[in-house]
Each structure stands twice: as structure tokens, then as C-alpha cells.
Amino acid sequence: MNNLSLIFNRLNARAVSTIVQDLPITDFQVENEPCLGYMPGSPERKELEAALAKYESQTTDVPIMIGDKEYRTDHVRHQVIPHNHSHKLAQFYYATSELVQKAIDTAVAEREKWERVPLNVKFDMWLKAADLMGTKYRQDLNATTMLGQSKTVIQAEIDSAAELIDFLRFNALYAKEGTKWQPRSPDPKVTVNKLRLRGLEGFVAAVSPFNFTAIGGNLAYTPAMMGNCVLWKPSDTAILSNFTIYKIMREVGVPGGAVSFIPADGPVFGDTITKSPHLGAINFTGSVPTFQRLWTQVGQNLSNYVSFPRLVGECGGKNFHLIHPSADVTSVVNGTIRSAFEYCGQKCSACSRAYVPESLWPQVKQGLVATQKELKVGDVKEYDSFTSAVIDDKAFKRISGYIDHANSSPNLTIIAGGKYDDSVGYFVEPTIVETKDPKDKIMVEEIFGPVLSVYVYPDEKVDEMIQVANTSTPYALTGAIFAQDEAWLAKATDMLKDAAGNFYINDKSTGSVVAQQPFGGSRMSGTNDKAGGLQYALKWTSPQAIKQTMVPLTDVKYPYMG
Ligand SMILES: NC(=O)c1ccc[n+]([C@@H]2O[C@H](COP(=O)([O-])OP(=O)(O)OC[C@H]3O[C@@H](n4cnc5c(N)ncnc54)[C@H](O)[C@@H]3O)[C@@H](O)[C@H]2O)c1
Ligand SMILES: N[C@@H](CCC=O)C(=O)O
Numbered sequence: 001m002n003n004l005s006l007i008f009n010r011l012n013a014r015a016v017s018t019i020v021q022d023l024p025i026t027d028f029q030v031e032n033e034p035c036l037g038y039m040p041g042s043p044e045r046k047e048l049e050a051a052l053a054k055y056e057s058q059t060t061d062v063p064i065m066i067g068d069k070e071y072r073t074d075h076v077r078h079q080v081i082p083h084n085h086s087h088k089l090a091q092f093y094y095a096t097s098e099l100v101q102k103a104i105d106t107a108v109a110e111r112e113k114w115e116r117v118p119l120n121v122k123f124d125m126w127l128k129a130a131d132l133m134g135t136k137y138r139q140d141l142n143a144t145t146m147l148g149q150s151k152t153v154i155q156a157e158i159d160s161a162a163e164l165i166d167f168l169r170f171n172a173l174y175a176k177e178g179t180k181w182q183p184r185s186p187d188p189k190v191t192v193n194k195l196r197l198r199g200l201e202g203f204v205a206a207v208s209p210f211n212f213t214a215i216g217g218n219l220a221y222t223p224a225m226m227g228n229c230v231l232w233k234p235s236d237t238a239i240l241s242n243f244t245i246y247k248i249m250r251e252v253g254v255p256g257g258a259v260s261f262i263p264a265d266g267p268v269f270g271d272t273i274t275k276s277p278h279l280g281a282i283n284f285t286g287s288v289p290t291f292q293r294l295w296t297q298v299g300q301n302l303s304n305y306v307s308f309p310r311l312v313g314e315c316g317g318k319n320f321h322l323i324h325p326s327a328d329v330t331s332v333v334n335g336t337i338r339s340a341f342e343y344c345g346q347k348c349s350a351c352s353r354a355y356v357p358e359s360l361w362p363q364v365k366q367g368l369v370a371t372q373k374e375l376k377v378g379d380v381k382e383y384d385s386f387t388s389a390v391i392d393d394k395a396f397k398r399i400s401g402y403i404d405h406a407n408s409s410p411n412l413t414i415i416a417g418g419k420y421d422d423s424v425g426y427f428v429e430p431t432i433v434e435t436k437d438p439k440d441k442i443m444v445e446e447i448f449g450p451v452l453s454v455y456v457y458p459d460e461k462v463d464e465m466i467q468v469a470n471t472s473t474p475y476a477l478t479g480a481i482f483a484q485d486e487a488w489l490a491k492a493t494d495m496l497k498d499a500a501g502n503f504y505i506n507d508k509s510t511g512s513v514v515a516q517q518p519f520g521g522s523r524m525s526g527t528n529d530k531a532g533g534l535q536y537a538l539k540w541t542s543p544q545a546i547k548q549t550m551v552p553l554t555d556v557k558y559p560y561m562g
Helices: 003-013 043-056 097-115 119-134 138-149 153-180 213-225 236-251 266-275 288-300 329-345 361-374 393-408 459-471 486-495 534-539
Strands: 060-062 064-066 069-071 076-081 084-093 191-196 203-207 229-233 259-261 279-285 310-314 319-323 351-357 412-416 431-435 451-457 478-482 502-505 544-549
Touching: 043 084, 043 138, 060 236, 064 097, 076 138, 076 236, 084 138, 084 236, 097 203, 097 229, 097 259, 097 266, 119 138, 119 153, 119 213, 119 236, 138 153, 138 213, 138 236, 153 213, 153 534, 203 213, 203 266, 213 229, 213 236, 213 259, 213 279, 213 534, 229 266, 236 259, 266 279, 266 288, 279 288, 288 310, 319 329, 319 459, 329 351, 329 361, 329 451, 329 478, 351 361, 351 459, 361 412, 361 431, 361 451, 393 412, 393 431, 393 451, 451 459, 459 486, 478 486, 486 502
Parallel strands: 060 084, 203 229, 203 279, 229 259, 279 310, 319 351, 319 478, 351 451, 431 451, 478 502
Antiparallel strands: 064 069, 064 259, 076 084, 191 544, 412 431
16 A cells, blocks of 8 residues: 555545644745756766757657556657757657546546645655756756757756746745634634635646746646646647656656646647536646637636636736836846847747837947857757757747748848748747837737847837837736836836736846746736745635634524513
């Protein structure tokens, strides 16, 4: 009998006494996981190289996992290496609608048992997994992310090591803190009041994007930690790194019934889960159209659900850098290059529109163009690569379409980059476009690629630009302002209060860290549930208030009635 079965048996035996008396939560503290340096000759670099060689020498088979069983279907798919797309990194299988339904049935059947595993026990698993991810499996996570999602070493280390580990540790910490708040019991000899955190009834569908391995882990395993049974649908282009997370979580004791791993065609998965009466929640990160479709389907099925499904969606952005004439040019140039072009601009927080005053433009332009020339776009195994390929053929087509638009529009001038080539990998040069029109589609629509557009404004219109930055797009994810003028910083910070869920002053718009800059935006950028923040873990609970009265009720009449 394994540890978990022992716990289940113990719980069944004392089901009644746990109703009001949950196990006390053991205290623990956590810190952010530091990023390693990967200097030549360092142990982490050697381990990474071995892991890269291992995964590159094989096509890893990734099954569908439901409960403890592996499934494979005739819908065979491959995850390719984006910077060398003839190379098949992983083979996987699309789940049919019937298999998605089987996973729903499994989740619904297992939910009661998993929900009753005490939080303490779950926290132990999560902290153990974080430790394994920081040591034994760190380079498996990094190598599968580098090869599968074309991240450079530092971008993988930030994501699939540090951020993923931080999500596991800090969500456990925040959940633990969340259990501390209890309602008032003014006279416990008469009445005891208690709030207990329960998982949601039904199942949670976690639908994750390709661009952050850590986001997949967070979307699936934070609801699971809070007692929910989850169907995790990973992105086709992040299968291998995401399956690595799944395996580590199984190793630390998360049962197969708690999280099913369901690669599937998006609409097949979405249509099946939204039709189920047991849908408890959708935890989505991805594009606006996909989230809108899921929300609409939930609306159409509303009368069929057992509970109102909880909808969490973190979506796209059109993130701005707004530069004041007093700004420090070096910070502006370096911050903008990093934000716009790291990971090929495929961070939802990437800067893709900048507003620069005429007085600074000659220096800023010179800096941007000169720095862009130094950025090597290549294989992720070459340590001097600044970026690599974009994720797939669809992204390549979309991004190159915006470059073609820049080439053909009289309002737009490409001042750096502009070349693209998909013969070996999906390579797009970091591209900088100057626009005469601050409302051109290149300044309004999410591109999700290495294209930065700049509007140069007359200095005296700087306050007008605050409004332009605020109102030009449907998004409100991240934004940054750069200035030395403190009064203007205060004014712009006030005026841009609704323009971004994550707002930066004299810093780039990317690079949020779990527990330091909890992440998410509003307007069409999402429901702003702040991954990496205090509220997030509690979102996945349905608290129950319990009042227990210790004295008998002796009369139906009130004293004044005589
Ligand atoms: N705000 C944030 O925190 C955040 C973080 C990362 C990415 N993003 C956004 O994600 C987008 C890029 O990611 P992507 O290309 O993977 O997004 P996407 O919307 O194409 O896909 C996201 C996930 O949804 C699935 N999917 C597609 N259609 C579906 C359907 N009908 N029903 C159910 N699932 C479906 C996909 O297979 C994938 O797993 C960008 O818009 C980016 O800004 C946002
Ligand atoms: N945490 C990331 C954003 C995640 C979305 O892709 C950042 O701020 O760089």
C-alpha cells in the first residue's frame, strides 16, 4: 500500500472528525529560485549539454495520460524543433472527444478522494517537486524547453527552472497563509465559526499556451494543489517540456486521477469540456479569440452545469513603452531591445509599440539600430544566440505578414531587420518599424513576434501620448514609462492606472517574477487573476463557512415577546 492509500484510509476512518477539525498546517517559508549562470566550464552547463544531446538524439514518445493509464490514438502528431523544423523532437497523440470524456469521468470519480487529502500533504509534494525541479530534473526541463520551444539558455532557465519552481513553492506558501484567516467566534463557548477551503465540485480544465513551460505547470497544478481534479491540455508546441512536469509531479505522489495529461486538438477539447455538466472551472492562458470562444460556449451551456463554472483567462497584449523627453536613453534602448526581442517577442508582456519624443529620437534610433545589428538569431545551443526561431509555421506566416505590411505601407518604414526565412527553421529578424500613424494596425494588433513599432511625437504632445498609449488598443497587460521627471511620472502613473495590469517605471515591460510582480492584465488581456500572487491559489477553492453551536436552543420566542 503506498503512502497516499494510507492517507485515504486514515481519512475515511475519521471523516466525521475532519469536518470541523482540519489538520494543523505546518509552517514553512520559501525564497525565489535563483537563475544559474551557465558560464563556460560550469557544472550546470555540462549537465545542460548532456540533456540537450539526449533529447536531440531521440524522438520521445508522449502518451495521453488518464488516471494511471497511457493512451495512444491514430491521430499521431509531432513536436518539431522550431529552429530546425525537419527534426521531430516528440511524437504525441491527439485525444478523441471520447477520451476527453473518459478523463472527465475519471476526474469526477476521483475528486472526492483527492480533495480530502490534507493540504499539508499536498504542500509536501509540491515542495518536493520544486526541489527536484531545481536539482535532478532542472536540465531535463531546460533542454526540453530549449529544443521544443526554441528558448535560449537564459530564457529557458528563467522559465522552466526558476519561474516553475517559484510557482510551486509560492502557491503552497500563499495557500498556507490563506488557511490562517478564520472568521470571528466572539464567544467560542457558545458558537465556533470556521471557514474551510474546499476544491471546486466537478473538474477543472487547464488549457496552456506554448510560450512558458512554467505557465502550463501553474495552470494545471495550482488548482490540483487546492483539491481539484484537473484535465491539462498542453499546447502542441510545448508537449515535451509539459510532459516532463507531469512526470515529476507523478514521481512526488500526485495520483493519476488528480491530473490527466490530454494533448488534443483545441476545439475538440474545448467543445467536450464545455458540454460537460461537471465543468467546475477553466484555467486558460492563450489568445483572446480562444478564450472568447470558450467563454461563449460556457454561456451557451449555462443551464446544463451543476455549478457556475469559474473562468480564468490570461490573454494577449499590445504592450507599450512610453518615453518622456527627460528619460535616460541607455535604459530606454536596452530595456526596449530586451522587451521587444527576447524570446522573439513571444512573451505576452513583450513591448511592441513605443512612443518616443522627437528630441530623443536621433539617439534612441541610433541605439536601437546599432544594438539590433548585434543580436544573433541562431540555434539555441550556440551560447551567443540572442534569440532563435519563432514557434511554428502559423506564427511565421502571421509575423511575416506584418513585415510585408510594413514594406508596403507608405506610413511605415523598416529601420532595422525585416528579413525572414523558414527554409531550416522559422527565423524572423528582430525588426524595428517607424510609423507616422500611431493608430496603424501595427501599433494596435497583437503580433506576438519580434516586431517593434515606434511612433515619434513632438515633445510638447507628451501628455497627449499618455492618452494615445492608454486608448489605442483593446488590451491592458503590461506597459512601461521612462522619465527622470518625477512630477510627470506621477501624473502618467495616475492617468495610466487602467492601461496595464503590470506597470513598470524606468524598466522594461517584461520579466515579471513570481511573488514580486504578480502577473495579469485586464480589458481584453484577461481576467487579471494574478498568477504568482496571493489571490491565485485561493481562486481554486470554494470556501465553506461552518457555524457550530455549543449550547442548546431552548425556545422559539425572543425574550422581548414576554
Ligand atoms: N496574459 C498572460 O499571462 C499570457 C501568458 C502567456 C501567453 N499569453 C498569450 O497567449 C497567446 C499565445 O499562446 P498560444 O499561441 O499558445 O495561444 P492559443 O490561444 O493559440 O492557444 C492556447 C491554448 O489553447 C488551445 N486551444 C486552441 N483552441 C482551443 C479551443 N477552441 N478550445 C480549447 N482550447 C483551445 C491551444 O491548443 C493551446 O493549448 C498570446 O496571445 C499571448 O499573449 C498570455
Ligand atoms: N512572466 C512573463 C510573462 C508571461 C507571458 O508570456 C514576463 O513578464 O516576462
